[in-house]
Amino acid sequence: MHTSSFFSYGLHFFTYLILGMWGSHTAFGQTTWSGVVTDGTQAVVGANVYLQNTYFGATTDTTGSFSFTADPADTSHLVISAVGYQTQERTVLNSKETASLNIHLKEASHTLQGVTISAGSFEASDKHQAVALKPLDIVTTAGALGDIAGALQTLPGTQTVGEDGRLFVRGGEGYETQVFIDGLLAHSPFNASVPGIPTRGRFSPFLFKGTTFTTGGYSAEYGQALSSALLLGTNDLAVQTQTDISLMTVGGSVSHQHRWEKSSVWAEGGYTDLTPYQWAVPQDVQWITAPRAWNGAAAYRHKTSSTGMLKLYTQVNRSKLALHQPNVEQLPDTELVSLENDNLYANVSFQEAIGKNWTWQSGVAFTYDEQQVIIDQSPIRQQQRGLHAKSVWTYDVNTNVVVRAGAEYFQDQFDWEMPSSEGDVALTPSLIDWRITQFVETDAYLSSRWVSRLGVRTEYSKLTDTWKASPRASLAYKTGKNSQVSLAYGTFHQAARPDYRAVNSGLADEQAAHYIANYQITQQGRTFRAEVYHKQYQQLVKFDPTQPYNPLAYNNQGDGYARGLDIFWRDRQSVNNLDYWISYSLIDTERNYRDFPTTAVPTFASKHNFSAVGKYFVTNWRTQLGASYSFASGRPYFNPENPQFHSDLTKDFHSLSVNVAWLIRQHIILYASATNVLGRDNVFGYKYASQPNESDSYNRIPVQPTAPRFFFVGMFITLSKDKMKNQLDTL
């Protein structure tokens, strides 16, 4: 009997143990928890509702309802979590009865579909689906020829200024757009050029993973740009070790990158020369030295910790060109124009998180540029040194408020050497200026619908010995699940052009105030944006052209305005494999600056600008076909025979460009493009002689491309050590 009682005791013990664990509590009575989870208007589906530190819980169904049973306890801590909502915790006093709960979740502020600051800004990244452009768009836009500025010119707010190549934004001049790489200024972001020959950006689009193109109202972190800041974010660690070879009708390049676990290096060398191209395709001008350039670049990346990143980038560039341009004063004579340019850019930046809530970013950028332009045997040499150092602290106060503050130091030095009007005595003006700036800015999510950004930037300039403060403010309100309206305001300063300040160092900064209202709706691969703006210019430099070296002939009494409407539509959804966007800009702008005798529309402004870009991917051929069309209404030009200043307009501008990219194999891409395929005879403006000729009229020559069309063919090859294969062989 003893044995059997022990056995039965043991059996009971285990019964107790097992049942005790697996729900014998049913016998004692369980509590049923049930209820509904909503966000105020609709059911939250798939929310996780559970008792903290237990397995007990359930998932809400399509009506937001949940129900589960759990052991009773004196009090229970209920947790409700769902993606896109703030997690809620509730302590519930257990009544041992069926609990029925109504739970109201608040949307998390930083959800993917959340409200964002969007007025005046176009983002190109692959982070979200909602961005206007993808990084790849910059290289695949027909007519852009891999030039960042060229691709951005298909966005609203920009002007087609074919003879220049820089970005003219909302009635602003080319110099009013500044380029920042990882937050640091690139002092000479465009290749040197001579009048009439369009320039290209110095930086390859392949260097960057994210681009933000602002057309106004941008953050207090950026200054010294009246119209626009182009923010380029460089790539992180190289993905893999590989070598890239480019063979193009205009030259070639080789680059190699090596990846270690926590660091990578990359180096590139290239040479471009348009001599063979200009021999093959007839040109309207007589080239002596076709544009040619040597390029070298190197980058180093080191991941210093899980949150730290050190980036170094440097590039050198040497280029030259020479051509005969018609001499408008003595037609049909020509004059020889030549250019030589050396440029160095270096950028070092470091980023690290400090503790949970702080991020620290610092960096230094340096630019050296030297160019010599000879027009009709009269050489002008210009040397520029630019330095920008910056340190930014970001503090996450909580999930809804972020504060950014920073300090910057800018230094600029320009030296010139030019013949004086008295013959061989050389003039050597120079200019040195430094600035210190501070900024502080707060992004606050006031609710899941409202976000505000308030900032202020202060700058001190050594040369003018003045302090300036620029307030900036943005506000966005989410009007629906996919739509929002936003407003932006800001004042912006930019130092007067260095050649003006070299004569009169007391010239004050030019100023602009921006007022922007924006509406945006994004839904399933379709984006629509409309933006209206008003921009008021003040303190623009005016001068008397007859006294170029007289400081008293320069002043800050110029002003102007620009107002208009920008529309953008992009659709990658409606037609399979087709992605297209359409931009339209209407602008009304006038200014009185430089040597204008009166307020007038500047020569770079066309009232209507339109572009359409399409890309179609043919899967079977692994080929992308692209086309883009640009239109700009006529631009005003100065006609000395017309007493009405800037009242003549050029004919409208039209250009249709096509391209094709064929992925021959995994590592080989063949790319071909043709710009202005229809050969439209576009005229950007006219250059008039300063004096009338014998027949008492003024000679003039049209400003036009050097050839109506441009063709390009390139082959891009990537060689990578196929790690995977090597590894599989050992299996």
Added chain:
Amino acid sequence: MIMKLLSISIALFWFATLSFAGNPAYEKAMQQAIDQLNQAGSPEAYQAVANQFQRIAQVEQEEWLPRYYASYAYIIQGAMSDEGEQKDQHLDQAQEYLDQAKQMMPEESEVVTLQGYIHMIRVTVDPATRGPEMAPLATQTLAKAVQMNPDNPRALLLLGQMQYGTAQFFGSDTSEACALISQSVTKFEQVEAAPSLYPTWGENSATASQKACDQ
């Protein structure tokens, strides 16, 4: 006497099983959730099971498997979704749980396999933009998982599928990819008694992929 010995040994056996099993509540809850995972067919069902693993994970702070499975359930939701933004949202969740699992088991081939899987589905959101960078990353990660454990049929399967897709797109030879897939099928067949609760998913997909190869 015999009865006594018998009862003692039974008792010892029970104790032994219990102590070896560690935490039977955990095991049972996991097994239930895994069964539910194997039966799930709809995004809602995968969300429910992800939540279940999430609940287990918040109790069991030291276990990597609930985090692994929560991540897996989110990957499948990402794969099932046909809207890019939503895909990314699920994959962000998957990455969050996988990161936790990674910290606990950085050298586990199964964990690295899931990382490769996340990259693979990320590519599908926008192949033209993400393909050039993310597709090699997915391949590399899966190759690393194979290298860590050449007997892991899931790593072999996904690597094979990744290569198959790439080869098809470029119109090149799929035999290498198919060799990987059939290797994976063999490993699934030979699979020895894995530790309990270990991942077992993928066999049906492997046989289906093999059929596609054979056609």
